[in-house]
Amino acid sequence: MFHKKGLKKQIFTLVLAAAMICQSQTASAAAVSLQAGAQNALTTPSLQVTGTEGVQTISVDGMQQAETEAKADNSDVALTAGAGVMVSSPLYVAPEDMDEQEYDEEETAGAAYGYTNLGIAQVADHLNVRETAEDGSKIVGKMENDTGCEILGIEGDKAHITSGSVEGYVSLDYILTGKDAVAQADSVVKELATVNADGLKLREEPSLDAPVYDMVAYGEELEVLDNGSDWVGVDFDGNELYVSADYVTVDTKLKTALNMTEFLYGAGVSDVRVELCEYAKQFVGNPYVWGGTSLTKGADCSGFVLSVFAKYGISLPHSSRAQANSGTRVKMSEAKPGDLVFYAKGGRINHVAIYIGGGQVISASSPKTGIRIASAYYRTPVAVTRILQD
Numbered sequence: 001m002f003h004k005k006g007l008k009k010q011i012f013t014l015v016l017a018a019a020m021i022c023q024s025q026t027a028s029a030a031a032v033s034l035q036a037g038a039q040n041a042l043t044t045p046s047l048q049v050t051g052t053e054g055v056q057t058i059s060v061d062g063m064q065q066a067e068t069e070a071k072a073d074n075s076d077v078a079l080t081a082g083a084g085v086m087v088s089s090p091l092y093v094a095p096e097d098m099d100e101q102e103y104d105e106e107e108t109a110g111a112a113y114g115y116t117n118l119g120i121a122q123v124a125d126h127l128n129v130r131e132t133a134e135d136g137s138k139i140v141g142k143m144e145n146d147t148g149c150e151i152l153g154i155e156g157d158k159a160h161i162t163s164g165s166v167e168g169y170v171s172l173d174y175i176l177t178g179k180d181a182v183a184q185a186d187s188v189v190k191e192l193a194t195v196n197a198d199g200l201k202l203r204e205e206p207s208l209d210a211p212v213y214d215m216v217a218y219g220e221e222l223e224v225l226d227n228g229s230d231w232v233g234v235d236f237d238g239n240e241l242y243v244s245a246d247y248v249t250v251d252t253k254l255k256t257a258l259n260m261t262e263f264l265y266g267a268g269v270s271d272v273r274v275e276l277c278e279y280a281k282q283f284v285g286n287p288y289v290w291g292g293t294s295l296t297k298g299a300d301c302s303g304f305v306l307s308v309f310a311k312y313g314i315s316l317p318h319s320s321r322a323q324a325n326s327g328t329r330v331k332m333s334e335a336k337p338g339d340l341v342f343y344a345k346g347g348r349i350n351h352v353a354i355y356i357g358g359g360q361v362i363s364a365s366s367p368k369t370g371i372r373i374a375s376a377y378y379r380t381p382v383a384v385t386r387i388l389q390d
Contacts, residue, residue, distance in 0.1 A: 129168040141166030148254030164256030193248040206231035215359030273338035304364035
């Protein structure tokens with residue numbers, strides 16, 4: 001005989017214990033065998049619990065044994081009692097979870113080539129990267145056609161992006177995103193040669209004896225047409241030219257944006273070098289005066305260099321030969337904007353110019369031309385000196 005109060009208490013304790021046991025099983029559907037014996041199963045009152053997937057019958061007798069077995073066994077257990085029915089708990093996926101999954105798929109649609117949300121510039125010339133989302137704000141970089149970028153967010157009709165060392169805003173009218181960007185990247189990704197030296201010579205044939213067609217700045221990326229062991233054939237303005245394999249790194253990747261310093265001078269150039277070159281270029285067209293040091297009224301070659309560097313607190317002698325012995329000698333292939341390039345006549349140094357990057361120099365050239373910008377190879381350089389140590 002069971003007393004009603006005692007039976008209710010036992011039933012409550014059993015249901016609570018069964019719930020705790022089910023919750024403690026993290027692998028598969030929990031099951032605890034409540035073995036009360038065949039005779040007790042026939043004579044003991046039972047409690048029926050209606051669940052999501054069926055009916056569970058739990059015997060009162062054998063509760064203590066079930067609890068002991070459940071604590072000792074972490075494997076799959078079945079909640080049964082004699083002729084009871086095992087109850088399973090199917091995994092329920094909420095609609096919110098499904099929406100989140102769809103959202104994640106949309107977010108990863110633009111993941112490719114090292115980008116998590118790829119954007120591809122589509123322009124005829126260059127796409128301006130601006131400091132803010134406001135039209136007319138400062139230009140901080142440039143993106144060529146098919147340049148890749150990471151899209152950080154959208155503000156109105158502008159995309160907030162990063163590309164290379166540039167972060168800023170571009171018009172969405174000129175950017176492909178998502179799957180369209182990935183498809184475009186797949187079709188345009190190329191083998192690129194990144195220049196590791198400033199003033200790298202582009203030759204018409206893969207030979208040191210071949211004529212120099214032009215020069216390229218440090219950090220410039222050129223499409224590879226022929227990746228040889230000694231010479232790399234590259235595309236330059238539609239012409240197949242050659243650069244020494246020792247001075248380029250070849251890789252398969254998307255182009256990245258150039259900041260304004262890189263756009264004007266090449267990558268890896270310090271701000272002081274840029275400022276010095278920009279300062280010197282203000283005086284283009286001013287007169288050449290032998291023995292002069294005035295940047296406006298007239299200077300000779302060493303006087304021009306002397307006065308430009310004086311602006312930055314650097315004192316140099318008023319002689320091209322003496323300036324050649326200042327600072328540190330470097331190779332022409334290693335020249336950076338702000339380095340001094342020297343020329344000679346009859347084996348004697350007689351002219352100095354300031355290298356401004358991209359294979360160009362600025363100098364007080366002659367009474368006829370005054371202060372001008374010219375190719376660094378308008379004469380054969382005999383020495384390069386680095387005054388700015390950075």
